[in-house]
Amino acid sequence: xxxxxxxxxxxxxxxxxxxxxxxxxxxxxxxxxxxxxxxxxxxxxxxxxxxxxxxxxxxxxxxxxxxxxxxxxxxxxxxxxxxxxxxxxxxxxxxxxxxxxxxxxxxxxxxxxxxxxxxxxxxxxxxxxxxxxxxxxxxxxxxxxxxxxxxxxxxxxxxxxxxxxxxxxxxxxxxxxxxxxxxxxxxxxxxxxxxxxxxxxxxxxxxxxxxxxxxxxxxxxxxxxxxxxxxxxxxxxxxxxxxxxxxxxxxxxxxxxxxxxxxxxxxxxxxxxxxxxxxxxxxxxxxxxxxxxxxxxxxxxxxxxxxxxxxxxxxxxxxxxxxxxxxxxxxxxxxxxxxxxxxxxxxxxxxxxxxxxxxxxxxxxxxxxxxxxxxxxxxxxxxxx
Numbered sequence: 015x016x017x018x019x020x021x022x023x024x025x026x027x028x029x030x031x032x033x034x035x036x037x038x039x040x041x042x043x044x045x046x047x048x049x050x051x052x053x054x055x056x057x058x059x060x061x062x063x064x065x066x067x068x069x070x071x072x073x074x075x076x077x078x079x080x081x082x083x084x085x086x087x088x089x090x091x092x093x094x095x096x097x098x099x100x101x102x103x104x105x106x107x108x109x110x111x112x113x114x115x116x117x118x119x120x121x122x123x124x125x126x127x128x129x130x131x132x133x134x135x136x137x138x139x140x141x142x143x144x145x146x147x148x149x150x151x152x153x154x155x156x157x158x159x160x161x162x163x164x165x166x167x168x169x170x171x172x173x174x175x176x177x178x179x180x181x182x183x184x185x186x187x188x189x190x191x192x193x194x195x196x197x198x199x200x201x202x203x204x205x206x207x208x209x210x211x212x213x214x215x216x217x218x219x220x221x222x223x224x225x226x227x228x229x230x231x232x233x234x235x236x237x238x239x240x241x242x243x244x245x246x247x248x249x250x251x252x253x254x255x256x257x258x259x260x261x262x263x264x265x266x267x268x269x270x271x272x273x274x275x276x277x278x279x280x281x282x283x284x285x286x287x288x289x290x291x292x293x294x295x296x297x298x299x300x301x302x303x304x305x306x307x308x309x310x311x312x313x314x315x316x317x318x319x320x321x322x323x324x325x326x327x328x329x330x331x332x333x334x335x336x337x338x339x340x341x342x343x344x345x346x347x348x349x350x351x352x353x354x355x356x357x358x359x360x361x362x363x364x365x366x367x368x369x370x371x372x373x374x375x376x377x378x379x380x381x382x383x384x385x386x387x388x389x390x391x392x393x394x395x396x397x398x399x
Contacts, residue, residue, distance in 0.1 A: 045082055045141070045143065046143065048079065048080050048081075048084075049080045049143055049144070049147045051079070051080070052076060052077065052079050052080025052147065052151075053080070053147060053150055053151065053154075055076045055079075056073050056076055056077075056151050056154055056155075057154055059072045059073055059076065060073075060154055060155070060157070060158040066158075066159070066162050069158065070091050070093060070098045070155070071098050073091065073098075073151070073155065074089050074090065074091045074098040074099060074100045075100050075101060077089040077100060077124070077126060077151065078100055078126075080144070080147055081126060081128075081140075081144055082139075082141060082144065083128060083129075083132050083139070086128055086129035086131075086132045087126065087127065087128055087129075088100045088101075088102060088103045088104055088126075088127050089103075089124065089125065089126050089127070090103065090105075090124070090125045090127075091114075091122065091123075091124050091125075091155070092122045092123050092124075092125075093114060093121055093122035093155075093159065094121060094122060104127060104129070105127060106127045106128065106129060106130045107130060108127060108128040108129075108130055108132070108139060109125055109126065109127050109128075110125070110126050110140050110144070110145060110148060111123055111124065111125050111126075112124050112148045112149050112151070112152035113152065114152050114155050114156050114159065115156045116156060116159050116160050116163060117160065121156075121159060124148060124151060124152050124155070126140075126144075126148060128140070195233070195237055196234070196237060199230055199233055199234050199237070200234075202226065202230045203227060203230040203231065203234070206223050206226045206227040206230060207227060209223050210223050210224070210227070249290075249291045249294070249373060249374070250291050250293075251289045251290055251291055251374075252289070252290075252291075252292065253287055253288075253289055253397050254287065254288060254289075254290055254292050254295065255285050255286070255287055256286045256287070256288050256295070256320055256327050256329060256394075257282045257285050257286060257320050258285075259292055259295045259296055259299065260280075260299050260318055260320065260329065261280075262296065263296045263299035263300050263303070264278060264299070264303070264318070266300075267300065267303050267304070267307070270307060271307060271316065274307060274310065274311075274313060275312070275313030275314075276307060276310055276313055276314055276315065276316060277314075277315045277316070278315075278316055278318070279315060279316070279317045279318070280317075280318045281317060281318065281319045281320075282318075282319075282320045282321075283320065283321045283322070284321075284322070286320055286321070286322050286327040286329075286396060287327075287396065287397040288327050288374075288394050288395065288396055288397050289395070289397045290374055290394065291370075291374075294370045294373075294374075295370075297366065297367075297370065298367050298370050298371065298392065299331075301363040301364065301366060301367050302331040302367060302390050302392075303316065303331060304363065305331075305363055305364065305390075306331055306332075306333035306335060306388070308335075309333050309335025309336050309337070309387075309388065310333055310334065310335040310336075311336075314333060314334035314335055314387075315333070315334050316331065316332065316333050316334075317330075317331075317332040317333075318330070318331060318332075319332070322396060323393075325395060325396055326393045326394065326395060326396060327393070327394045327395070327396045328391060328392070328393050328394075329391075329392050330389055330390060330391040330392070331389070331390045332387060332388070332389040332390075333387045333388055334386070334387040335387050335388065336384070336385060337382045337383050337384040337385055337386055337387055337388055338380070338382040338384075338388055339382075339384055343380060343381075343382060346364055346380055347364050347365055347367070347368040347378075348365065367390075371392055371394070374394055374395075375394075375395055376392060376393050376394040376395070377392075377393045378390065378391065378392045378393070379391050379393075
């Protein structure tokens with residue numbers, strides 16, 4: 015009888031072990047299905063969602079559903095300093111982390127947290143499969159962010175190509191316009207100036223002729239700047255002293271500054287030499303100075319600084335004018351962009367400056383604060399002995 019009981023107990027243990035294995039297999043299968051479903055939803059999200067912010071926000075809400083203790087789990091995605099949190103987010107000491115890479119550079123992290131009260135007997139309650147799942151999600155996000163970056167770069171290149179084509183068209187148009195308009199404008203200007211020399215000229219007629227003269231000069235200046243903008247003349251570089259070229263340029267602008275109550279201050283550390291086209295450098299200084307003068311209707315000060323930083327000659331033109339708003343700074347060097355009144359600017363001066371500096375392998379930056387002034391800083395390679 016005892017032998018029969020012992021045999022039954024042994025058989026019962028076998029059945030219990032088999033049942034436990036079956037239950038464990040069922041649980042493992044459920045977990046694998048959850049993980050696969052989570053991975054599928056994340057993959058579907060990056061395929062369908064074009065907006066990066068919306069995609070990351072959706073993914074971070076999907077992640078907890080792939081983990082064993084879903085109700086006690088939360089997630090956080092950090093990309094370039096921005097955080098995306100799942101519902102009922104909490105931070106705890108029980109965490110697993112994966113890094114998000116873009117072009118082999120760390121761009122962010124994914125963190126999954128468990129409630130500290132869950133399975134306290136385990137130091138690491140995360141399953142091996144969950145660690146692999148998190149790695150898979152990190153790879154999907156990395157791929158998605160890389161693709162978004164490439165798409166943005168592609169759009170930028172397309173926009174630049176369209177912009178370049180537009181500028182080429184403007185260049186061809188400018189040459190034709192200048193040829194057709196220069197002669198009649200010269201005649202209008204000449205006749206106006208001759209008429210102003212007539213004796214006993216009525217006051218109103220003199221006023222009208224002055225206005226005609228101003229408009230003709232302004233129109234001729236627009237054509238001149240269009241030609242400068244569109245011209246693709248070869249550079250005639252020679253060794254020049256940057257300090258001296260600035261001094262020469264200011265000779266013609268000092269009277270205009272004095273007339274408007276604008277003081278000129280020069281801060282030259284030492285003589286700095288560069289290889290450049292002297293006429294084009296004078297044009298850069300002139301355009302930047304005129305830009306500063308137009309920003310100071312009620313007088314002020316322009317500070318010219320020249321210094322050498324490593325292998326670069328750096329000169330800046332700083333004014334105490336009205337400044338440029340932050341939303342306009344990015345467009346400052348765009349052709350025909352201007353915030354001035356119709357008769358005060360063509361929107362080509364800074365574009366010409368930008369083109370000259372780039373042709374000299376240099377760089378130009380602008381910083382500004384409304385009602386306090388602007389600083390245009392130009393950097394050019396120095397002439398090495």
